[in-house]
Amino acid sequence: MAGTRILTLNEVIIQKQSAFPYAKGELSRLLSHIGLAAKIVNNMINKAGLETSIIGETESINIQGENQQKLDVYADETFTKAIQASGLVCGIASEECDEITVFDDDLSRDGNYVICMDPLDGSSNIDVNVSVGTIFSVYRRTTPHGQKVTKKDFLQQGNKQVAAGYIIYGSSTMLVYTTGLGTTGFTYDPSIGEFCLSHYFMVTPKTGKIYSINEGNYIKFPLGVKKYIKYCQENDPESSRPYTSRYIGSLVADFHRNLLKGGIYIYPKTASAPNGKLRLLYECNPIAFLAEQAGGMATDGYGNRILDIQPKDIHQRVPFFTGAKAMVEKAEEFMKEFGDGE
Secondary structure, eight states: OTTOOOOBHHHHHHHHGGGOGGGTTHHHHHHHHHHHHHHHHHHHHHTTTTOGGGSSEEEEEOTTSOEEEHHHHHHHHHHHHHHHHTTOEEEEEETTOSSOEEOOSHHHHTOSEEEEEEEEETGGGGGGTOOEEEEEEEEEOOSOTTSOOOGGGTOOOGGGOSEEEEEEESSSEEEEEESSSOEEEEEEETTTTEEEEEEEEEOOOSSOSEEEOOGGGGGGSOHHHHHHHHHHHSOBGGGTBSOEEOOOSOHHHHHHHHHHHOEEEEEOOOSSOTTOSSBIIIIIHHHHHHHHHTTOEEEOSSSOBGGGOOOSSTTOBOOEEEESHHHHHHHHHHHHHHTTOO
């Protein structure tokens, strides 16, 4: 609307900080630092087609057994430096690092927060100009202030998150986050260098017409998932089926589309990945928090709410079903009836 003032990320999070008096503005400052790192990474991603020195694989393999992309390393370093510079965080658990990163300076040892992050989700798609993203999750530390953080600080249930979000680098760059007061989206305006409020209160449809799953692995899926896929493909005009299959291969991109349009995202356990593939701490927990705050749902497909799962390892994997509540519940009905099958 003409004459309507645009609100920036910093302005909105400052307005909302009154709901967290214990944070004393710290959470607002921390999210501002994350926003700054997102701008830097966004700028580098936009140059990827021209800067050949930052595309392609490195010679390193991460803890997941995956070849690291050069932009994986760049994003990890950028977010780590920006987060440490805030002085509010005492450690990070990253997909790109085998162990936790402990910030040992005096200021950081007194920090109230730890962060779990996937610095560049879907990075293998960079070379073919497909949307990628960053996922982050914020917890209050559990160890005493002044001490070094330990893994115990990170192994908290997702329901203990104080903030979570993702940045999607696509046709436009968006930052979507929650502090437990709904899911809010900001779109990056490069002309002024700011994330501007574009989606004040994001509510995902209760049901939808999109299912997102890598059907190339169909033969390896549990029987309940196979049955649900066939259900999605059946012709039933009364329930708007058949649904449409949409799968990008970047969790952030697939989830973001389904969040707005209505759909379900599934990455189940398979014969080759019996515990699932997605990581609980820095992929599933933050996405589940965002989904629930937008009116959606997130489970492991076996009746277990993602946010209630107790982590045992920083790189723990879990099956993941998330999206429109009615669709996730229907998928769980098939899992309950047919289970893993043979």
